[in-house]
Amino acid sequence: MQIKVVKRLMEASEQHAEVVRQRLREAGVVALNLISAPGSGKTSLIEATIRELGNRVRIGVIEGDPDTTRDAERIARLGVPVVQINTEGGCHLEATMVLRALDEMPPNGLQLLFIENVGNLVCPVVFDLGETYRVAVASAAEGHDKPAKYPALFRTAQVTVLNKIDLIPYLDFDEEQFACDVRRLNPQMPVLRVSCRTGEGIGEWLKWLDEVLKPVV
């Protein structure tokens, strides 16, 4: 009984993801689903991107959080359209939530859409939101063992952004181990080292974005 219900829910969820994908394709928008642990710097990465690309790429943002509108306020300050989804304790975004957000912020006219998922390395991985690419964000401060311990995200993402590399001198972070574990899970995936705080490595991230935006802009 339980399994049937879950299966039906997942099928409905996949259908909604297809509707999102279709809407975004028609609007010519590249959508990135940002998944990470809480406090890895997803919002900071979006802010850094807006500061660098905002004058030549039309960006929109969907913010997912269990509570507060703090992230949406940070984005709105940069003059970019943003919708906040509060899951009210929910542990992940689902495609239906993205559909409602797109009703409030129609994608036509946008080129790049950030969907910042709830900070959670487990549950968001299971739900297709209809995104074009899935971006795994990790913070060096979380330790090098996260890909090994939470493999599903790193197996299914198209790019990994390792943030807060400015803290590495103050951590026991084994970069080689981190890179090895990611390669083992997903041999082709690029791992981009950045510090949203100092700006180091952001150029590499912008280069990756330029590649995925090429068909659009």
Add this chain to the structure above:
Amino acid sequence: MQIKVVKRLMEASEQHAEVVRQRLREAGVVALNLISAPGSGKTSLIEATIRELGNRVRIGVIEGDPDTTRDAERIARLGVPVVQINTEGGCHLEATMVLRALDEMPPNGLQLLFIENVGNLVCPVVFDLGETYRVAVASAAEGHDKPAKYPALFRTAQVTVLNKIDLIPYLDFDEEQFACDVRRLNPQMPVLRVSCRTGEGIGEWLKWLDEVLKPVV
């Protein structure tokens, strides 16, 4: 239909938690359910505690992770009984898993049991494991906005451990905002500032442990 199924599952889960609680009470064990985001330092806090208290308090550890036995190996190196639970992608521990772990590591003879939950600020909060106290662990590197954005954990914990305070000089971490948000959610809850890396503040944590162990040791 779906709601009925979920309700039945939650009731079963609560019954299992009561069984755990009863077993621990009979054995005279204080059990701590450690909940945090991935990489906040739950395992490091357990290691620091074992190093300080291991010679006078009989400690056992249950480690929860989606994958790998790395945490259990870290604990085993300190000569303390440990059981690893791999949730195989699951986002939280449940009382039934704790029951199976207690079959492998009978609590009689232990005084303090650490149950390290899956790194996740959302889902573990919903599940009573039958623990004596719930411990929220946060890392300064995650940012001061975590209590506001993930309020449920901080509302329901009995103590908050703010770890990695040695990194604060290199972060934009607003300690006053963090403390304010925690106080607003849970006015009586102590917030202990520690660095498992440098040992700073561990004394305050040991004092808190001494208080909760008093009826037992």
